Amino acid sequence: MAGPIEFSGIGLHTGEQSSLRVLPAPAGKGIVFRRVDLDNFELRADVASVARVAYATTLMSRGVWISTVEHLLSALYGTGIDNAYIELDNFEVPILDGSAFPYTEAIARAGIVRQRALRQYIRITKPFVLKEGDKTLGIYPSDTFTIKYDIDFPHPLIGKQSLEVQLRGANYAQHIAPARTFGFYHEVEKLQAGGLIRGGSLENAIVLTEKGMLNDISLRFPDEFVRHKTLDLLGDFALIGQPVLGSLVANRAGHALHTRFVAELLESTSHWALDTAAEASVSSAR
Ligand SMILES: [Zn+2]
Numbered sequence: 413m414a415g416p417i418e419f420s421g422i423g424l425h426t427g428e429q430s431s432l433r434v435l436p437a438p439a440g441k442g443i444v445f446r447r448v449d450l451d452n453f454e455l456r457a458d459v460a461s462v463a464r465v466a467y468a469t470t471l472m473s474r475g476v477w478i479s480t481v482e483h484l485l486s487a488l489y490g491t492g493i494d495n496a497y498i499e500l501d502n503f504e505v506p507i508l509d510g511s512a513f514p515y516t517e518a519i520a521r522a523g524i525v526r527q528r529a530l531r532q533y534i535r536i537t538k539p540f541v542l543k544e545g546d547k548t549l550g551i552y553p554s555d556t557f558t559i560k561y562d563i564d565f566p567h568p569l570i571g572k573q574s575l576e577v578q579l580r581g582a583n584y585a586q587h588i589a590p591a592r593t594f595g596f597y598h599e600v601e602k603l604q605a606g607g608l609i610r611g612g613s614l615e616n617a618i619v620l621t622e623k624g625m626l627n628d629i630s631l632r633f634p635d636e637f638v639r640h641k642t643l644d645l646l647g648d649f650a651l652i653g654q655p656v657l658g659s660l661v662a663n664r665a666g667h668a669l670h671t672r673f674v675a676e677l678l679e680s681t682s683h684w685a686l687d688t689a690a691e692a693s694v695s696s697a698r
Contacts (some may be wrong), residue, residue: 416499417518423467423504424480424617427610430502432484434518437495439529442653443488445471445478449501457485457498459651459675460656467608469667479504482647482667487515489650490643492586493524510592510616511632512643516585535687536658538607540680541679542673546666549645549673554659556580561642561662568623573638579646583647588646590632591639593617597626627638645670652678657687 418429437444443457450540454475455461468480484505489498490512508514541550560576577587596611597619603609609617618636619626633639645662648670665673677683 415694417522419506419508419514419518421506421508422509422611423502424510424580424611425608426479426504428502428504430504430506432501432502432505432631434484434488434515435497436525437497439495439527441495441497443485443493443496443498443650445500446500447478447482447501447503449474450498456653457481457651458653459678461669462500462651462671462675463644464537466667467603469651469671477503480507481505482644483507484647485513485650486643486647487512487519487584487589490579490588490646491516491524492655493519494655495527507593507611509694510618511640512589512647513647514668516589520585529686532654533660533687533689534652534654534656534684536656536684538683540668540677540683544669544672547669549662549665549669551656551658551660551677555657557656557658557660559642559645559660559662561638561645561665563641563664565640567620567635569620569625570637573635575638575642576633577642584646588639588643591636591643592616592618592632593635593640594620597621597657617670639663649674656686 414436416433418433422429445455445457447453453476455471455476455478461471461473463477464470469482470477470479471481477501512634536553539550539552557579562574564572577583595617614627646664648667651671652674
């Protein structure tokens with residue numbers, strides 16, 4: 413892209429204003445946050461930095477934290493960007509419209525540059541599955557990277573939804589990125605009392621009531637909910653730090669299971685192998 417891509421807005425949980433810029437980074441650097449308000453303190457987007465995963469994913473290193481990273485990391489991973497610096501001037505990534513669409517739109521406008529390095533993949537060689545109560549997350553050998561997600565919420569607008577998508581070309585930008593965050597109106601007070609969703613509004617979330625939703629605009633997809641769950645999963649899965657060849661299958665998972673899954677998969681070295689494909693690695697800018 414001709415220059416960095418820039419965004420600003422309020423954080424979903426803190427309600428604080430912040431600005432961020434995504435800049436190109438050299439091959440092999442990975443995705444690195446920089447707190448420009450703290451002398452460019454650097455924090456790598458990897459699973460070792462995960463601090464808290466209640467209603468959003470927070471990274472922390474030496475007492476410095478960055479919260480609600482999952483939609484931005486999802487957009488970068490979903491569009492195949494391996495290396496980028498993310499400059500942020502506060503501790504929470506802005507929520508924007510509650511989806512990853514503003515990111516994928518800006519990335520498409522800016523363009524992606526192929527770098528002169530071989531792209532290293534994690535190739536899944538043996539199934540790896542984690543269960544937590546009625547939640548399941550697994551990954552299986554495959555020559556491509558695909559995600560299948562199933563949810564079942566007892567709500568008239570949701571019910572059973574299932575999505576399967578192969579992460580290639582514009583599939584992420586078209587089918588996953590536009591899906592917005594959702595929450596339940598009856599949980600708003602409890603969450604706010606816990607210091608959460610202070611920046612939440614109908615501008616950045618679908619708010620579900622007992623029988624419908626508060627928003628007076630229509631859903632972006634009839635199954636927007638399972639698409640957003642897929643968006644969130646991919647944002648947490650991005651903490652694996654490398655592209656993956658495997659088929660990811662989720663059933664009612666959540667941030668805590670996602671990040672535990674990535675950490676345990678990385679440690680389970682008999683389930684995967686590094687594979688260097690004769691394809692260039694990619695960055696966010698030229
Ligand atoms: Zn989300």
